Amino acid sequence: MTIDLINDMIPPLKITDDATKALIWMEELRLHALPVIKDKKFLGFLTEEMIMDHNTVDAKAGDFLLKGENCFVFEYQHTYEAVKKATDFDFECVVILNDDNEYLGVVVLSDALSIFSQSASIQSEGGVIVLSLNQSDYSLSEISRLIESNEAQVMGSSLNIDKNEPTKFRLTLKINKIDLTHVIATLERFGYKVVAKYQEVKSISNEKERLDMLMRYLDA
Incomplete structure (x- = not known):
């Protein structure tokens, strides 16, 4: 806190x-x-x-x-x-x-x-997926289960009100895989809307990069 x-x-x-x-x-x-x-x-x-x-x-x-x-x-x-x-x-x-x-x-x-610089979810290589979903459909445990079915894990998450649709959430997930193809396919098959994806393949070496990454989580 x-x-x-x-x-x-x-x-x-x-x-x-x-x-x-x-x-x-x-x-x-x-x-x-x-x-x-x-x-x-x-x-x-x-x-x-x-x-x-x-x-x-x-x-x-x-x-x-x-x-x-x-x-x-x-x-x-x-x-x-x-x-x-x-x-x-x-x-x-x-x-x-x-x-x-x-x-x-x-x-x-x-x-x-x-x-944040010491956080595994920020420092580790992997990918970022942003979902838009109805507030009533939010279940991090269910979403994590679907991601884990593709031999991937959620390293960190951030939940915000969708700025474009205030009745919905935007869920940003850091995943420990760079190739997000199969994870996204699984999520979409179960009705989840993927609105953005990013790949992070390098370590974060300075304060500006850490801030940029963090704001990507918060503003996605």
């Missing part, structure tokens, strides 16, 4: 903190934006660019028109959701809230990616 990856070294700014303090913290932490809070409520991010454009270091964090007030996830959500939210807003980190919408901390994108 996201709460397990909170970086305690990154403090939030209070609305009374001035821009000078914000710039010093950003330089020390090597970040270009910091969250701003008031009474444990997250208000948005103050960015280095905003301070430079404002052209005064005496301004308080609360004086700025903050950005990314929706760049947050809840503590119980999966780390995938945190990564997706950070990339959607093009921030280096995402805020974590509790059920009372109170600020808990931030997860840094690079920290999350370091976890």
Whole structure:
């Protein structure tokens, strides 16, 4: 869960903190934006660019028109959701809230990616299949059984609402086979709609490649 990856070294700014303090913290932490809070409520991010454009270091964090007030996830959500939210807003980190919408901390994108880099489902060679299916038809155990009948295994999965058809799911599966021909044929024979497929034949060597692979899972 996201709460397990909170970086305690990154403090939030209070609305009374001035821009000078914000710039010093950003330089020390090597970040270009910091969250701003008031009474444990997250208000948005103050960015280095905003301070430079404002052209005064005496301004308080609360004086700025903050950005990314929706760049947050809840503590119980999966780390995938945190990564997706950070990339959607093009921030280096995402805020974590509790059920009372109170600020808990931030997860840094690079920290999350370091976890994914150790994941077998990301690192291993194989193929990726994306299925579109009715929500009532979703059964990962049944789909896995069909895949295993072709001497293949599901190494990882991601389930999202289909952006084109909100009544349906999109299920992304990482499979430990590069040749997906027989697996796809079996799935289609049992009525599953395959909307995309990819082959991954090289190891992932840098952060951008890991992010690209992860976003392929989340956005497929």
